[in-house]
Amino acid sequence: MPIVEARQISKTYRSGDIHVEAIHPIDFSIDTGAFVAFVGPSGSGKSTLLNMIGGLDKPSAGQLKVDGIDIAALDRKQAAQFRGDTIGFIFQDFNLIPVLTVAENIEYPLLMVQNWSVQTRKERVNTLMEAVGISEQAHKFPHQLSGGQKQRVAVARALASKAKLILADEPTANLDHQTALRIIDLMKQMRDEFDTTFIFSTHDPKIMDAAECLYTLEDGCLTAQPNPATAKEGQS
Numbered sequence: 001m002p003i004v005e006a007r008q009i010s011k012t013y014r015s016g017d018i019h020v021e022a023i024h025p026i027d028f029s030i031d032t033g034a035f036v037a038f039v040g041p042s043g044s045g046k047s048t049l050l051n052m053i054g055g056l057d058k059p060s061a062g063q064l065k066v067d068g069i070d071i072a073a074l075d076r077k078q079a080a081q082f083r084g085d086t087i088g089f090i091f092q093d094f095n096l097i098p099v100l101t102v103a104e105n106i107e108y109p110l111l112m113v114q115n116w117s118v119q120t121r122k123e124r125v126n127t128l129m130e131a132v133g134i135s136e137q138a139h140k141f142p143h144q145l146s147g148g149q150k151q152r153v154a155v156a157r158a159l160a161s162k163a164k165l166i167l168a169d170e171p172t173a174n175l176d177h178q179t180a181l182r183i184i185d186l187m188k189q190m191r192d193e194f195d196t197t198f199i200f201s202t203h204d205p206k207i208m209d210a211a212e213c214l215y216t217l218e219d220g221c222l223t224a225q226p227n228p229a230t231a232k233e234g235q236s
């Protein structure tokens with residue numbers, strides 16, 4: 001079943017007299033549990049697409065359904081609720097909160113959106129810290145962590161509220177080669193374990209190799225290309 005369905009969506013940024021056609025009308029769909037990437041040169045609209053899928057921005061035209069919900073129809077409050085319930089974000093510069101510990105960073109989204117008891121929250125945080133291999137750093141602050149450890153925390157935070165869909169904008173851009181490979185492995189493991197859908201924006205050949213399908217953006221247009229090395233059976 002598709003978790004993302006885009007029909008003729010486009011995006012034009014307007015400021016004063018200047019119009020930037022970031023995305024021409026495009027169609028695509030992404031299946032639940034997929035591990036796929038938007039690729040393309042800088043400025044080709046990768047982040048714009050992720051932001052629209054995440055309800056941070058709206059298409060100028062066309063229909064974009066995420067988990068069956070028409071993104072354009074949501075007001076600000078509904079969009080925030082939708083993000084809290086459905087989406088996890090991972091960024092290239094980690095975006096951890098510097099004054100919170102590792103455990104508190106992971107717990108933070110749970111405070112915002114869920115009516116979980118303290119006990120349930122703590123258990124969830126512990127499960128996630130274990131899953132991403134960061135339990136020993138639970139009480140450290142972000143500045144005490146390496147880049148790879150920070151991104152592990154970000155992956156755990158994105159998964160904390162049981163999001164169905166993780167949007168990761170160039171998540172390996174600030175990691176060295178070996179660390180990036182380990183983080184990609186970790187994300188794929190999380191997909192396998194929780195059936196969470198992962199959508200990347202990336203320039204990184206390591207993510208492209210791991211992705212099951214590449215959606216290439218060029219001049220506002222999009223072509224989808226399954227990766228024969230990783231495509232799941234029955235996927236096209």
Ligand code: ADP
Nearest residue numbers: 013014020022041042043044045046047048049
């Ligand atoms: P990418 O992530 O592939 O590098 P972006 O989605 O960030 O590309 O940008 C696509 C195009 O849209 C670029 O030309 C960029 O300058 C433009 N753009 C992105 N965000 C805005 C904005 N908020 N206002 C105006 N133009 C924007």
Ligand code: MG
Nearest residue numbers: 046047048201
């Ligand atoms: Mg970008």
